[in-house]
Amino acid sequence: MEYKDFKSDLSSIASQIDSYLLEHPFPNTVSPSWLGNEMSSYTKNGGKRLRPALCLWSAALVSDCPELATSVASAAEIFHTWTLVHDDIIDRDATRRGLPTSHTALADFARKEHGSEGDNADHFGLSMAILTGDLQQAWALRLVSEQANKDLTSGTALAVMDRLLSHVYPVLLGGEAIDVEFEHREIDSISPEEILKMLEMKTACLLEFSAQAGVVVGLELDSFDHDLVHHAGQFAYNAGLAFQLQDDILGVFADEKELGKPVGSDIAARKVTLLIVETIKMTKADDKKFILDLLGSNQISSEQLQQAAEIIKTCGALSKIQAMMDQYVQAAEEHLAKLPNSPAKERLKELAHFMIKRNF
Template sequence: MGGDESKALPAAAAIEVFHTWTLAHDDIIDSDKRRRGQPTLHEEFCRRGQEELMLGAKDAKHYGLSVAILTGDLQHGWSVSLLAELTNKYGLSPQLSLRLIEELNTYVTCNLLSGELLDIQYSKLPVESLREEDILSMLWKKTAVLYEFAGRAGAMIGLEVSEPHHPLVQALSLFASRCGLAFQLQDDILGIVGDEEKLGKSVGSDIREGKKTTIVYYAFKKATAEQRRYLRGILGNKRATEGRVREVADLLVELGAVERTRSLAERYVADAIEHLQKIPDSRYKQLLATWAEYIVCREF
């Protein structure tokens, strides 16, 4: 895109901080205990509450949840402050900074939160009541919308334009959006067949939570009546044993649902690279193409 790449640093930091607060809240919603090989934020502060503040188990849990929620809220505000630095410290136009701040706080936040809400609601519904497009729309909202914003912000800063409908801005936005969908699909695959040591978080939690991923959707389309009954008995059962969770994971693989989801992720990457071809050649363009291809090969 051209431009001074250092001017994009505040936006890059803002997106990373924004993403981090969503993870902190998501870990609470999903009752996850590990993230990136470490205790999740609420689990870490629960431990500190017990060890440093001498709290009982119930109070320590509430303390951990409270600190994690507030930390996420703080990071949300910090991400907006970082975007303001585009003008205050790097001299970009106020119109550009305000456009990105407004988009992050409205378009991105509203879509992301509605996607997270749909994820929760869908986990309580029978998969037969959902369409494939319902699930993909939910995945776009909860994951790909932030990728799309990252692509759009980078292009607008590089071109120093405040107009999001610029052809090059749209091309990079669509590239990033497709990559976001592929990333989430691969994340769902790793949640079923990933290596916990490499992944840094528990495998199988999506099964216990009853997450309605494309994997589950495709499995039900192909499963026999008996297999569907078995899956219904385990999906969403938080007390399911490791053995049962592994049996479900194996069945999802056996039914071809994991491979079909992988193929879908690969198609999104191919589509993403088509959009990427519309931007001028540079070493960064090649780096983005390599990164896109890595998305569906990653193991963590």
């Protein structure tokens, strides 16, 4: 693996993974063809490819042939993709990365190809997007299983799939369930500790797996029970929590064009983020009422969003979340220090800092 600079190397991994996935035959085996095409739509629409980078750079810590982890890195990306497809349905989001979400695009397909209207078209889009995500789950597993006794030993391939099936699936989906349940609870009843636990399950879990799997492949292990696997996982786990907290900040403070979705959509959807909960805890009565009234609003004006952002800043909630992010990055670096030295180690360190400095 050649190294230039962080952005170039991350972009190189993104291109490598995108090529691997877009050339892979699995979506072409799906009938009808428009459903198979939709399986690759989010891949074609770009993305940061953080999970493949974690996987490949973690493999490079312990192996001279980190490219053998390409199939597993690609599987991590597709696993992430199906969660996005289903998450967009749950959140009723119409766009992702500035383009239509799967259920929106498929509803438009029904209108154009079959003349469907209204709720019928929308229901078609939702139904087909659910199937798209289901097929992507199969694709992720296929990416690993087909490499058994090729780039991967059979024991390594089985260990990776078992970790996905027995740990990542139930933990991640449990986190999603808790996140959705939050929207049906009184926000004052939700503690910061509950939110952090949800983030650990929903976001940090798959990032942790991506780094762990890289070391498992690099060392040709048949289980995840190894000190280096543990430290790689804890590095990604803590960096992942910082990543999600930054995501919550961007949901209020980002440039909409760079973010790829409407700024303020989390507030409009009444998403219970740690940033919002801390704001409600820390702000005065009138400002608290303003934030609570804004949550779940169908339409939020730019003036209202600016006022909410100012409240979040002045009450100290933004600074508190940023300090937490720094603490998570420090914890990530402590685990990274226990991993072998290599150029990949520097890239992982830069990746942790990128997660809290990014603006998209």
